[in-house]
Each structure stands twice: as C-alpha cells, then as structure tokens.
Amino acid sequence: MAYGLLKGKKGLIFGALNDQSIAWKTALKAVEEGAQIVLTNTAVSIRMGTIDELAGKCNAPVIAADATSVADLETLVDRTMEHFGGKFDFMLHSIGMSPNVRKGRRYDDLDYDYLQKTLDISAISFHKMIQVTRKKDAMNDWGSIVALSYIAAQRTLYGYNDMADAKALLESIARSFGYIYGREKHIRINTISQSPTPTTAGSGVLGLGDLMDFSGKMSPLGNATAEECAAYVISLFSDLTRKVTMQNLYHDGGFSSMGMSRRAMRLYEKGLRFEDVILNNLPDDDEQQ
Numbered sequence: 088m089a090y091g092l093l094k095g096k097k098g099l100i101f102g103a104l105n106d107q108s109i110a111w112k113t114a115l116k117a118v119e120e121g122a123q124i125v126l127t128n129t130a131v132s133i134r135m136g137t138i139d140e141l142a143g144k145c146n147a148p149v150i151a152a153d154a155t156s157v158a159d160l161e162t163l164v165d166r167t168m169e170h171f172g173g174k175f176d177f178m179l180h181s182i183g184m185s186p187n188v189r190k191g192r193r194y195d196d197l198d199y200d201y202l203q204k205t206l207d208i209s210a211i212s213f214h215k216m217i218q219v220t221r222k223k224d225a226m227n228d229w230g231s232i233v234a235l236s237y238i239a240a241q242r243t244l245y246g247y248n249d250m251a252d253a254k255a256l257l258e259s260i261a262r263s264f265g266y267i268y269g270r271e272k273h274i275r276i277n278t279i280s281q282s283p284t285p286t287t288a289g290s291g292v293l294g295l296g297d298l299m300d301f302s303g304k305m306s307p308l309g310n311a312t313a314e315e316c317a318a319y320v321i322s323l324f325s326d327l328t329r330k331v332t333m334q335n336l337y338h339d340g341g342f343s344s345m346g347m348s349r350r351a352m353r354l355y356e357k358g359l360r361f362e363d364v365i366l367n368n369l370p371d372d373d374e375q376q
C-alpha cells in the first residue's frame with residue numbers, strides 16, 4: 088500500500104545492480120510513494136546487471152558514474168539537476184565492495200592497495216558524493232541522505248574482513264557531514280545498519296547463509312529483508328523524520344540488542360549446534376520466551 092510519502096520529491100539512487108539489490112527495492116518504493124528518481128551505477132555494473140529494466144519500471148534515466156571519481160560525480164550531479172530542472176531532495180548510497188574479500192585475502196594478510204580500494208568504494212565515496220552535492224548546492228533544504236551499513240562497524244563478526252573498517256568510516260562520515268549539512272541547510276544524514284541480506288554484495292560475505300541463520304535465530308523479529316529495508320529508507324526520505332540526523336539506525340529485527348536468545352539456547356539444550364539443525368534440517372522450537 089502506498090501512502091504518497093514522497094509526493095513531489097526528487098532523488099538520486101546509487102547501487103541498483105539487479106532485482107535483489109537493496110537500492111532496486113528502494114527505487115521501486117520511492118516511485119510508488121510519489122517520487123521522481125535518477126538511477127546511477129558504474130558503467131560495468133550497468134552492463135553486467137539489469138538496471139535498465141528497473142529504469143523502465145521507474146521511468147528514470149540511468150547515468151553512469153564511478154562513485155570513487157569526483158569528476159564522474161560532478162557530471163552526475165549536473166546531469167541529475169538538468170533532468171529534474173533544479174535541486175533534488177534525497178540520495179541513497181547503497182555501495183559496497185572489498186577486493187580483499189573478493190580475492191580471499193584474510194584480515195591478518197590484507198593487501199593494502201586493495202584496502203585503499205575497499206575504503207574508497209565503500210566509505211569515502213559517501214564523503215565524495217556529499218561534498219560534490221554540497222559544493223554544487225544541489226539539494227533542497229530539509230533533504231535527506233542515507234547510506235547502508237552493517238553491525239560489523241561496532242562488533243566483530245567473523246569473516247567480514249576489511250568491510251568492517253569501511254563501515255566504521257562510513258558511519259563516521261554520516262556524523263561529521265551530518266553536522267555541517269544539517270547546520271547549513273537542515274539536510275539530514277543517517278546510516279541504516281541492515282540485517283544480512285541475500286544480494287550480490289551480501290553473497291561475498293564469508294558464510295552468509297550461516298550468518299543469516301544465526302542472526303535470524305538471535306533476533307526476536309527475525310532478519311529484516313531488502314524490501315523492509317527499502318521501506319525504512321523511504322521513511323527517512325519522507326518529511327516524517329525531519330529531525331533524525333547523524334544516527335546509525337539498526338534495522339535488524341532486534342539483533343543488535345541481543346546476547347542470547349531462546350531459539351539459540353534450545354539448540355544447545357538439545358545437545359545440538361547450528362550446523363546440526365542446518366545440515367539435518369531439524370525443526371527448532373521457539374515457543375517459549
């Protein structure tokens with residue numbers, strides 16, 4: 088059901104690769120809620136993915152840009168303003184990639200050139216897109232900027248590798264720029280810390296299936312899906328959240344506040360481990376609190 092939450096608003100969405108992408112679901116929902124959008128991704132991802140299909144559904148142009156290139160971002164923002172005939176109201180940063188993860192380099196054996204790329208693509212690109220947008224005065228007052236993060240910024244999660252460091256930097260940029268842009272133009276900047284989600288980027292995380300099973304069992308509400316994440320992003324783009332800024336907002340079914348759950352404990356009481364349940368497809372009993 089649509090509520091017209093973004094009626095009359097215009098926004099720029101980074102990171103839709105295919106129909107699993109969080110940015111894809113957000114783009115569809117933004118249009119459903121009355122927004123006009125521009126889509127962007129790298130030239131390679133536009134070729135390899137299916138963003139053109141999304142563009143057709145959303146009646147939106149696709150403008151290629153590498154989010155690590157300030158020159159690309161400047162052209163992107165100019166062309167976005169041309170398309171809208173003026174400023175816009177929201178931006179989504181839904182970008183992440185680690186060459187160390189892709190090449191199987193462990194955290195205690197990182198390639199430092201790859202680490203620079205991880206940080207540039209997954210975090211510094213957020214600074215770059217905000218800095219370019221602000222210098223061009225491309226956003227309307229009371230606009231909203233959101234990036235997607237993960238709890239590995241605060242807690243150590245086996246296998247998340249240098250993406251944990253990138254997410255910590257990403258969340259810090261939201262606070263530092265949130266102060267500047269908020270003070271000047273009432274533009275708010277937040278990060279959403281999302282549950283593990285089966286997407287192309289998510290599949291790169293070591294043992295995503297087990298991680299999803301674990302966090303699902305720990306969370307009273309279960310893992311948050313990509314669609315649910317999109318709905319939360321829309322609420323942050325809407326005028327209903329105008330005083331929320333410089334926050335890292337958990338969207339994880341309660342996982343971040345849990346220590347041990349009944350569902351997880353039951354496995355140990357039965358002398359089972361997660362692997363036993365997964366491999367043997369045993370039911371898990373979570374009737375009691």
Ligand SMILES: NC(=O)c1ccc[n+]([C@@H]2O[C@H](COP(=O)([O-])OP(=O)(O)OC[C@H]3O[C@@H](n4cnc5c(N)ncnc54)[C@H](O)[C@@H]3O)[C@@H](O)[C@H]2O)c1
Nearest residue numbers: 102104108109132154181182183235283284286287288289
């Ligand atoms: N999937 C999960 O489990 C999960 C959990 C928490 C947070 N996140 C975050 O959500 C965001 C979106 O990821 P997703 O899960 O939808 O996966 P996805 O693979 O669909 O999206 C990642 C996007 O990053 C884009 N990208 C990579 N390098 C780029 C560059 N240089 N310039 C511009 N774009 C570039 C890719 O083309 C792709 O569209 C990421 O920040 C990710 O870390 C994902």
